[in-house]
Amino acid sequence: MKRGAVGRRPVAVWLLLAALGWGCSADDPARPAEPSLATPGSYIALREADEALRLYRLRDRGLFGGTYLLLTDQYAERAGSVAEARSIAVGGELSVVDVGLVVPEEYFTAREHHVVWWRSLAPGDGFR
Numbered sequence: 755m756k757r758g759a760v761g762r763r764p765v766a767v768w769l770l771l772a773a774l775g776w777g778c779s780a781d782d783p784a785r786p787a788e789p790s791l792a793t794p795g796s797y798i799a800l801r802e803a804d805e806a807l808r809l810y811r812l813r814d815r816g817l818f819g820g821t822y823l824l825l826t827d828q829y830a831e832r833a834g835s836v837a838e839a840r841s842i843a844v845g846g847e848l849s850v851v852d853v854g855l856v857v858p859e860e861y862f863t864a865r866e867h868h869v870v871w872w873r874s875l876a877p878g879d880g881f882r
Contacts, residue, residue, distance in 0.1 A: 792867075
């Protein structure tokens with residue numbers, strides 16, 4: 755083996771992984787400038803009756819009979835503030851309570867809600 759060949763191998767591996775699209779979803783070039791209730795991949799903190807914020811993730815949004823329906827995942831984690839909700843969403847592993855929960859958009863717009871984070875979705879995570 756030539757001298758220096760081992761040292762170049764890790765660089766080549768990282769370049770290959772980068773070319774394949776591996777990396778942090780927060781660095782996704784498709785990242786929206788301002789994620790919203792209309793942006794799949796958004797993490798939404800919704801104020802509940804007991805004043806806690808419950809976390810949801812928007813998987814898709816579709817128009818059905820004149821009403822926008824949101825396909826979401828509801829998480830067990832709850833927060834006391836918007837900053838805490840964002841920290842929980844950014845943190846990673848969340849406990850899913852309800853997968854594929856479909857609710858009208860008004861479920862969120864009728865109450866205090868905040869988009870606290872965004873991460874790209876895997877293919878096939880939406881209605882389509």
